[in-house]
Amino acid sequence: MGHDLLTIYFLKGIEYLLAVAYLPLFVLFWRFATPKAPAVAVAAVGDKAPGWADQLADYFRLPGDLFHHPGHAWARVEGDTVVVGLNDFAQRLVGRIDRLRLPAAGTELAQSRPAFSIVSGGRSVAVLAPVGGTVVEVNHEAASDPGAVKQSPYGRGWLLRVRSPQMAAQLKALMRGELAQRWMDTVWEQLNTEAAATELGAVYQDGGTPVDGMAQGLSPEHWDRVARRYLLTEDESFEGGSDA
Amino acid sequence: MTDTTFDRGLGPREWVIEKVFLGMPLGAYLRSLVTPGNLLVALILIPGIPAVVYRFVYGIGAVSNLTQANPWGLWIGLDVMSGVALAAGGFTIATLVHVLGLRDYQPIVRPAILTGFLGYLFVVIGLMADLGRPWNLPVPMVYSFGTGSVMFEVGWCVALYLTVLALEFSPAVLEWLGLRKMREWALKLTLALTVLGLCLSTLHQSSLGALFLMMPHRVHPLWYSGFVPIFFFVSAIAAGIAMVIVESALSHRAFGSRVAPGSHERLDRITLGLARAGALVLFAYFFLRLQGLVDSGRFDLLNTGYGYWFLFELLGFVLVPAILFGLASRQRRVVLARWVAGWTVIGIVVNRLNLSVITFNWNSPERYVPSAMEVLISVTIITLGVMTFRWIVNRMPVLRDDPAFPPAH
Amino acid sequence: MDVSRRTFFKIAGVAGAAGIAGQPAKAEAASLAAGHSPAVLVDATRCIGCRGCEAACAEANGLPGPADAGGEAVFEARRKTSPGAYTVVNRYAHAQAEGGYRFVKTQCMHCADPACASACLAKALEKTAAGPVVYHPDRCLGCRYCMVACQFDVPKFEFEKAAPFVSKCSFCAERQAQGQPPACASVCPTGALQFGQRGELLEEARTRIYQNPGTYVRHIYGEHEAGGTNWLYISDVPFDQLGFRTDLGPTSPPELTRTALAAVPVVLTLWPPLLMGLYTWSQRLKGASRQGGQEASHD
Numbered sequence: 001m002g003h004d005l006l007t008i009y010f011l012k013g014i015e016y017l018l019a020v021a022y023l024p025l026f027v028l029f030w031r032f033a034t035p036k037a038p039a040v041a042v043a044a045v046g047d048k049a050p051g052w053a054d055q056l057a058d059y060f061r062l063p064g065d066l067f068h069h070p071g072h073a074w075a076r077v078e079g080d081t082v083v084v085g086l087n088d089f090a091q092r093l094v095g096r097i098d099r100l101r102l103p104a105a106g107t108e109l110a111q112s113r114p115a116f117s118i119v120s121g122g123r124s125v126a127v128l129a130p131v132g133g134t135v136v137e138v139n140h141e142a143a144s145d146p147g148a149v150k151q152s153p154y155g156r157g158w159l160l161r162v163r164s165p166q167m168a169a170q171l172k173a174l175m176r177g178e179l180a181q182r183w184m185d186t187v188w189e190q191l192n193t194e195a196a197a198t199e200l201g202a203v204y205q206d207g208g209t210p211v212d213g214m215a216q217g218l219s220p221e222h223w224d225r226v227a228r229r230y231l232l233t234e235d236e237s238f239e240g241g242s243d244a
Numbered sequence: 245m246t247d248t249t250f251d252r253g254l255g256p257r258e259w260v261i262e263k264v265f266l267g268m269p270l271g272a273y274l275r276s277l278v279t280p281g282n283l284l285v286a287l288i289l290i291p292g293i294p295a296v297v298y299r300f301v302y303g304i305g306a307v308s309n310l311t312q313a314n315p316w317g318l319w320i321g322l323d324v325m326s327g328v329a330l331a332a333g334g335f336t337i338a339t340l341v342h343v344l345g346l347r348d349y350q351p352i353v354r355p356a357i358l359t360g361f362l363g364y365l366f367v368v369i370g371l372m373a374d375l376g377r378p379w380n381l382p383v384p385m386v387y388s389f390g391t392g393s394v395m396f397e398v399g400w401c402v403a404l405y406l407t408v409l410a411l412e413f414s415p416a417v418l419e420w421l422g423l424r425k426m427r428e429w430a431l432k433l434t435l436a437l438t439v440l441g442l443c444l445s446t447l448h449q450s451s452l453g454a455l456f457l458m459m460p461h462r463v464h465p466l467w468y469s470g471f472v473p474i475f476f477f478v479s480a481i482a483a484g485i486a487m488v489i490v491e492s493a494l495s496h497r498a499f500g501s502r503v504a505p506g507s508h509e510r511l512d513r514i515t516l517g518l519a520r521a522g523a524l525v526l527f528a529y530f531f532l533r534l535q536g537l538v539d540s541g542r543f544d545l546l547n548t549g550y551g552y553w554f555l556f557e558l559l560g561f562v563l564v565p566a567i568l569f570g571l572a573s574r575q576r577r578v579v580l581a582r583w584v585a586g587w588t589v590i591g592i593v594v595n596r597l598n599l600s601v602i603t604f605n606w607n608s609p610e611r612y613v614p615s616a617m618e619v620l621i622s623v624t625i626i627t628l629g630v631m632t633f634r635w636i637v638n639r640m641p642v643l644r645d646d647p648a649f650p651p652a653h
Numbered sequence: 654m655d656v657s658r659r660t661f662f663k664i665a666g667v668a669g670a671a672g673i674a675g676q677p678a679k680a681e682a683a684s685l686a687a688g689h690s691p692a693v694l695v696d697a698t699r700c701i702g703c704r705g706c707e708a709a710c711a712e713a714n715g716l717p718g719p720a721d722a723g724g725e726a727v728f729e730a731r732r733k734t735s736p737g738a739y740t741v742v743n744r745y746a747h748a749q750a751e752g753g754y755r756f757v758k759t760q761c762m763h764c765a766d767p768a769c770a771s772a773c774l775a776k777a778l779e780k781t782a783a784g785p786v787v788y789h790p791d792r793c794l795g796c797r798y799c800m801v802a803c804q805f806d807v808p809k810f811e812f813e814k815a816a817p818f819v820s821k822c823s824f825c826a827e828r829q830a831q832g833q834p835p836a837c838a839s840v841c842p843t844g845a846l847q848f849g850q851r852g853e854l855l856e857e858a859r860t861r862i863y864q865n866p867g868t869y870v871r872h873i874y875g876e877h878e879a880g881g882t883n884w885l886y887i888s889d890v891p892f893d894q895l896g897f898r899t900d901l902g903p904t905s906p907p908e909l910t911r912t913a914l915a916a917v918p919v920v921l922t923l924w925p926p927l928l929m930g931l932y933t934w935s936q937r938l939k940g941a942s943r944q945g946g947q948e949a950s951h952d
Binding site (some may be wrong): 257300301302303304305306308310311312313315316342344345346374375376377378381383384388389390392393394395396397398399436438439442443446447450454455457458459460461462472473490549604647 | 671733735768770771772773774775776777789791792793794795796797798800801802804806809810811812813814815816817820898900901902907909910912913914916917920921925926928929931932935936938939
């Protein structure tokens with residue numbers, strides 16, 4: 001196979017040269033492949049506007065083009081009005097929704113004051129308004145068909161349309177994009193910590209279908225208190241609205 | 245005081261519904277299985293399973309193009325050789341996390357171990373299709389030891405490593421079953437299992453290459469080398485890294501609802517880190533192969549058909565991915581890293597096939613091409629592997645932690 | 654750090670066993686290498702193509718009779734051994750040969766250091782102390798590594814069966830155990846097949862070559878090929894024109910795997926301390942960075 005002594009001198013010579021050349025080349029390649037600054041987390045939330053299908057797939061991802069209120073309501077700007085709804089986390093937290101009590105058109109809302117409520121099992125939990133203003137339109141279908149809110153909280157499950165004169169200023173107080181995602185991470189961690197203390201953990205590993213009624217899992221008797229804690233309406237209630 | 249889910253008052257029927265049927269009653273669960281993806285799976289399995297049965301009833305000759313002149317073919321080249329190389333992500337990531345302490349890669353350890361475990365499991369299953377007398381598998385394991393054989397060492401190493409992987413993955417299964425005490429015990433083995441796993445992986449990855457050492461009369465001189473065991477081991481590391489990048493990208497897309505929040509961004513960081521590692525390994529591997537070429541002294545063969553193919557494999561499937569991985573890491577381009585990873589996976593498969601099929605018996609008048617049934621059976625086995633992966637990920641804490649079980653660190 | 658005692662013994666046990674494994678049967682090889690192994694000298698100038706060897710082999714092994722016994726037409730195609738025929742005789746046209754043809758008998762070469770026996774993970778193919786390489790069907794997994802390892806393409810496989818076996822010439826090991834020559838050599842009418850001890854047959858072959866200058870090719874095929882075989886061939890026609898592979902080196906195939914196998918216990922010995930060293934070092938680094946972080950935050 002050509003490994004007589006004469007050929008070997010030549011071949012071995014090339015091998016040594018190759019090995020020696022490789023060493024500095026490796027160092028150079030290492031430097032080429034190393035990114036310069038410490039890697040910064042890429043915020044993919046705002047990069048693409050997820051379609052409605054993505055919301056179900058991306059469980060705790062918040063749509064990038066929405067503004068989020070810490071009370072788990074969301075706001076979307078449409079022209080000179082703001083569409084308001086309940087976010088995915090909140091509807092899963094509550095679980096079974098019998099109906100929603102929404103304010104009538106013309107009602108004045110104030111930012112971070114109770115705007116509507118969720119009714120389930122005879123108890124009701126209030127939700128804070130993400131923006132203040134006048135209610136110009138109410139989604140009655142969603143109010144009477146909770147399925148809309150559960151399946152498409154950011155789409156056909158929208159709840160109110162509000163005309164807000166101080167829209168720009170009020171939106172500044174809300175979260176979106178990376179900040180909103182980080183907030184949702186904190187909320188989730190909080191829920192996890194609470195859940196770990198109970199036996200809720202096993203419920204989560206039922207195969208990963210998004211768990212419904214997490215508040216129930218945390219406290220079957222006082223789920224509404226749990227829900228109000230997360231929705232920031234512990235001492236609040238929403239008295240207005242009809243049961244339509 | 246036990247803590248199984250039975251304690252929560254779940255009877256066996258509720259347990260099956262919760263653990264197996266994803267919380268749905270049987271009817272709803274079966275209906276949920278009707279998806280386009282599952283339709284494709286059915287299209288593969290409906291002819292595939294009978295083909296496998298046919299192979300066992302009528303013999304290897306009835307389904308394959310294997311002959312006396314070409315006794316090894318696609319099943320060895322793809323199911324066994326490529327399968328083992330691509331399952332190497334298990335020991336690679338486990339070593340990064342548990343031995344080198346790179347916690348950043350913790351989120352992908354379990355999927356990598358699962359990919360490794362299922363990879364090896366289905367390699368063994370694929371081997372059953374290729375062996376003429378698979379029921380004699382206990383013979384070299386129990387009483388007749390051909391210790392002079394590289395194949396013997398491969399068999400034993402794979403068997404032991406499969407056990408190691410099963411044990412490494414067991415915490416996830418135990419968490420699924422809610423067996424807290426056993427899970428604690430299983431976690432304690434992690435470091436020892438990782439070290440043992442790396443030893444065994446080094447051995448059998450390289451030994452699969454060593455199988456070809458006895459065949460200078462069959463493998464093309466450009467690919468035949470005394471260093472082929474080292475080539476196989478190093479390229480297996482690259483294959484494992486690339487496969488983990490591909491698998492994690494596909495998993496996050498397919499199982500997006502099961503991943504922990506914030507993990508998409510974390511995965512981007514992980515992917516770029518792996519891309520950098522892949523770049524360096526492939527770069528070193530390129531020079532190793534060059535050394536192999538020089539050692540063979542057969543520069544004259546470079547100007548032949550096989551020579552061009554050799555250069556294409558070396559440049560296109562090793563050097564180019566090395567550079568592109570480096571670029572992706574440098575410029576933080578996650579999408580590029582994923583595509584390059586896919587290309588690298590293909591390149592490793594090409595390399596294994598080159599040695600076992602494409603340049604095998606290269607100067608013999610009788611050459612081999614796989615039959616349609618062979619391809620069908622291979623694809624069937626791979627499909628079953630992917631389906632098993634999906635079944636497990638849908639139920640067990642692989643892509644995210646179980647909140648009831650604090651993370652192991 | 655949590656390496657339990659049990660795990661340590663597990664690792665040590667595997668390493669130890671692997672170290673013991675892979676030691677060749679040195680004593681047997683020594684005596685066989687000294688020339689005291691049963692062998693056959695095949696003289697291609699004496700074979701008349703009667704194929705009596707094929708018939709005797711089939712009868713001795715309980716195989717169906719050779720194809721088309723007696724007719725000349727059988728030589729039209731080049732035949733190979735098969736599950737039903739452990740040996741075949743092929744005809745090669747050559748101008749220099751008397752009568753224009755040479756006949757060559759093909760069968761297992763019963764190598765001194767056989768690839769097949771080394772390849773077999775279950776010792777289904779075994780190089781016996783007596784010399785022949787025999788097949789134990791009960792141990793065979795049908796992996797066919799022996800087939801790809803053999804440089805002479807000898808072992809054949811029953812592809813058409815659902816429970817297939819490997820098949821090849823056994824050198825009539827049972828007959829030899831009773832002091833008899835193999836069936837083929839015992840019926841050869843012209844003395845083309847001469848059974849004896851390898852050392853003596855090599856002498857005989859060299860003698861024939863010296864005493865017939867210009868007749869024989871100056872090469873004994875099998876003397877060094879693949880590390881030396883026990884079926885030796887001499888011929889007046891160059892071997893590559895008689896269907897022999899002439900590109901086989903003198904290194905026995907198992908010799909080619911020796912280093913790779915020797916590396917096994919080395920890896921099992923060195924990797925654990927290397928890895929545990931890396932582990933310890935990485936833990937220390939993390940401890941240092943944590944400390945550094947704490948100190949920084951105290952400022």
